[in-house]
Amino acid sequence: MADNPLDLLMNPKSIAVAGASNNPGKMGTLQALSILKDGFPGKLYPLHAKETTVLGQKAYRSVYDLPETPDLAFLIVPSTVAVSLLEDFAKIGTKRAIIVSGGFREIGPEGKALEERLQEIAGTYGIRFLGPNCMGVINSEIRLSTVFKVAKKPGPLGMASQSGTYITQTADYLHEHGIRFSKAISCGNEADIDMVDALEYLGRDEQTRAIILYIEGIRNGKRFIETARRITQHKPVLAQYVGGSAAGARAGQSHTGAMAGPDALYEGIFRQAGIIRCSSIEELYMHGWTHATQPPLKGNRIAVITNSGGPGTAISDTADKNGLTLPRFSEKLQGKIRSLIAPHAASANPVDLTYHRDMRVLSVTIPEIIMQSKEVDGIVLHGSVGSGFMNLVYDHLGEFAAGIPKETLAKYMETDMGEAVTLPWKYEIPMTISSFFGRGDDNTSRYIDNEIPVFDSPEKAARAMASLLNYREIRGRKPAEKPDLPEVCPDAAEIIANAVAKGQKALDEHEAKMVLAAYGVPVTREEIAHSENNAVEIAEEIGYPVVVKACSAEIMHKTGRGLIALNIQCEEALRSAYTSVQIAAGGQIPILIQEMAPGNREFAAGMTRFPGFGPCVLFGLGGIYAEALNDITFRVAPLDNAEADRMMNDIRARALLTELRGMPAADRSALGSILQTIGNIAILHKEIAEIDLNPIILFGAEPIVADALFVLGA
């Protein structure tokens, strides 16, 4: 496997810092102090124009005065200084840099020019850099941190972020929840090393057990998907993508183009890559932490253990809505549980102890009995509380507790919790905790500090368990196949070339269908009629019922304009439709006579090109519902069989593909093949900008393309 530029950047033996001083109010100083004070075992060489020592370290006037070539240059200086320093470091042989400095691409043209200069220097000298406009990195393995505060103990969660805040300013939050990074990388402007490099690096890193990504936009889309796809087979990757909806849908001449807003595209890209999408930074951190600390979930059966009805119901309800089930426990298991709880407490699942003073029963004994039973794959537990309960009641006890020694009182609440936190890995069954008591409670703290995720609402604990279930499907995937591209079909190429030569903006429907047919896509039988009588002849040949349509490359969208007459059953009706379509078209126009595909399940497929990702294939509900419901999904072409099939599971209306009201289940393989083929056509024929196949009608089980639009001009 090729070297990753972060291998060295994350593991330098020596670091030179420019921009630190003895003024503790400066950002550069604070960042240098982090390197110095967090336990980094290598050398630190401050550069400073005037001082002889900086932060107690000997300072150097210039890059050329350094006693050795540092592995890493760390720059927190004005942008123009950063440019010249990068070149100086490159000249003395330094191979990696982190450029914290802002004032580049993000401020406009003059900054962009400076950023391009950084790229030139990197190209010339082979120095690779992170940033500019980033916050640097954390490598907890060697206790290297360029950010203000990190956990004392190395952790299992890796992060790459396009916002520095999520690595620097959240330390308090992360500590509160017990979250500890393995490695964290702030990507900044990504002028050189980018999010994909960071992802690849974290994928290989053994310390990292799960990866979280904060994404505002990916430039190298194809490499991103390929890299993520490889990693997600063995390591969970979760991502938050924001920034898509404000930008809104892109302009496009096809419906596919119009629906291809960045949010929908990233949604599809994440699914294709096996990345679990999170809808908030809280989910990103907490679900990531759950994946990083808990054993994999091996099935969808969970137990809910609680001492309170409300949270138990909330967990069950949320679990149920997210694909988890609560099996009723066997009589044997219930018998064991019943021996431990009050007579009327619930033992079937959820287990509800109701008010129960012995926290060991709730926190250790019952979870262990359930894990031993193998009747579930995961546990969500609510209600374990220790000192927190005493804090609730202590104010009131006051004088009445006076006679009783404080220790005796505290004993009511004390639980031997040691084993509670060892259960998940002992039985390889994941566990999440819900508690309304924060770190002030000793049980909560014990869970948090021992890598058992604690959530402050029961629904969240259930959702984190459901996130583990998402990964179960991804983990089981076969590696993506590199599907063979078909040969370019000469007939199709000719149709397209002719249309381009004639200056057409699109293929007409009949041309589009001939291209599709040339690549094996099933289309309606049809023929262009040149007169009304000719239309009657064609209809008789095809057999009634038929469809009558205006056919012209000038008309991209026909619905609702009187340009289509469906389900024509006899000559009389045909003649009348022929005329009315001509009138609607406003004059002589070629008329397409087409077989009527008799099905009422309509889908749509399409293709649009997206910068960095290439041709993207759409699948969704068809007909007028496509737009009204926006029930669509995207993938980047080419698609293998499994990926094409997965697209069909993405839409909300997926039940339409199953056996339904006397109609057979759809031939998914044939439908998948259409999706693969339009991706391939887009790869083979760059002249095609966008494709709409809408509707694709299910004729019994078999899909048939009833209308098609190919927009030219890519």
Place this chain on the structure above:
Amino acid sequence: MADNPLDLLMNPKSIAVAGASNNPGKMGTLQALSILKDGFPGKLYPLHAKETTVLGQKAYRSVYDLPETPDLAFLIVPSTVAVSLLEDFAKIGTKRAIIVSGGFREIGPEGKALEERLQEIAGTYGIRFLGPNCMGVINSEIRLSTVFKVAKKPGPLGMASQSGTYITQTADYLHEHGIRFSKAISCGNEADIDMVDALEYLGRDEQTRAIILYIEGIRNGKRFIETARRITQHKPVLAQYVGGSAAGARAGQSHTGAMAGPDALYEGIFRQAGIIRCSSIEELYMHGWTHATQPPLKGNRIAVITNSGGPGTAISDTADKNGLTLPRFSEKLQGKIRSLIAPHAASANPVDLTYHRDMRVLSVTIPEIIMQSKEVDGIVLHGSVGSGFMNLVYDHLGEFAAGIPKETLAKYMETDMGEAVTLPWKYEIPMTISSFFGRGDDNTSRYIDNEIPVFDSPEKAARAMASLLNYREIRGRKPAEKPDLPEVCPDAAEIIANAVAKGQKALDEHEAKMVLAAYGVPVTREEIAHSENNAVEIAEEIGYPVVVKACSAEIMHKTGRGLIALNIQCEEALRSAYTSVQIAAGGQIPILIQEMAPGNREFAAGMTRFPGFGPCVLFGLGGIYAEALNDITFRVAPLDNAEADRMMNDIRARALLTELRGMPAADRSALGSILQTIGNIAILHKEIAEIDLNPIILFGAEPIVADALFVLGA
């Protein structure tokens, strides 16, 4: 307005407690201590069989020994004892009781019998009670609390909960977020006083500025909706409903019945009542708190102020997805902002200060300038931090800070925040805060303790603002009208009575449509054909194209079984369809010849009866999409015009009702009238158990019912 039983229960002058002792390990003792120690100014009379004093108060052997008739009896004793004590208290004239004791309906038949005995006693003596199996109440106004710990200061948020946990065990959580109750009521089994009484009480209570409800099931549905509807016009009500999805959809012979799962019903009921639904207890508390503390949002324009790109983007993205907009600020306003921030910082909205040390600019100056401009209706702010930042960096500073007095250092972080928390009410513009720093940060604490909601992720701060937007629409509603019920139509009554007399399980389609037509619902023109030739005659009379259908009360569902032939355009096709439908039906069967409504927008309406709520009306997508997408909404009948119209906004496919692809916008008034009418028919004709109208086709703008099923047997 009638008395509410909680008026007295929440404001007793004297309370007798049974179940408290001098043992501080007992629940009853802990609850009595709360009454005693939290500042309740009334009398407390403990009952105890042996002790002469309990918790320092003179104890009484029996109810009959009490020195006065207490206003309230508070019972934390075994269930059988509770029953006999309730009767004793009733006999001496006590008018209210709280029964904490469990062991009633929730444990099975013997408990249910005891609970019925409680109801008998209440009926006989006029004593009203809360519970059993509840945790009691909080009235912060008179510092009465039966739960362990409450905020020191009275608050503005009222709660009624069907889980005691959410009032007793969340004190730590509530304190952490600064949430303070006005009144809180744990409803328990609701054997007498119920959730609706609690809601009504909180609606009238002046101290309560917003109400939150935790609901697992409502028994008196109609009264619940009427009560909530009245309150939500002037006070926000938020609710979490759980417990619906596990129970799953109910059985039903119509599609409407099959889709009427409790979760879908409660969703509709909440919308009808103007209640904002929350999806987790966190949302319930935090959004409730936002409504209780912030001025109303007067429009959907918000400003986002931040010092960091990531959270700013996340807030903007979440706002955008939830109906809020970020207007670009005027040049004038931007000019004022630019004078305060770094040259390349963003001023247009979001305002992004980037790294900026003067927190006053972020927290006070810029928010105030923006509020003064009147260019937005609300503000979401991220990044205000004080001592929290010092905590992040202090460990590293160590020796380097040694020379500098600590006060000087702290000064870097100190901000005069006093005005920050006064801004929302000064300008009547709501504000929510996002911060990754918890109560350990002094800015965060200042916001929390001064009724400015602080969220630990930027997305949550944006969602809370969007919740205020939801209420804006509700607040503007007109009071629900009591629609006039039509007279019973004798023709319709006769059709139904005949069918019932013949033992039909349903009306046949033609009968159903005659009933609909009798009440003015537009249905397809149609006639029963008694022979093939008769069918041809009818078709010629109606005019081609026509639909051919099997028509029998035995056949409830025709789709996909060859029992319908659509869009028949000529005699030949008609004769062939007539035969094929007869064959599919398996023998001689009446055949319905029907006009073909030429529209491809299909909706569905329906009715099912739901215990406690009466007839519920469904509106949704029609055809096969109804089930596949489950895109439906419910309301309780009868419906006024505004409510029927609102149903059309609920479905995801609502764009189908607008002008679309050359089709006109739907006649919403005609569609709404159909919804109102089927609700009225259900009220007038109790024999009808369920109704399906599917599809209702839009013929141009006009809805026409193309198929109808009336199931009998309510």
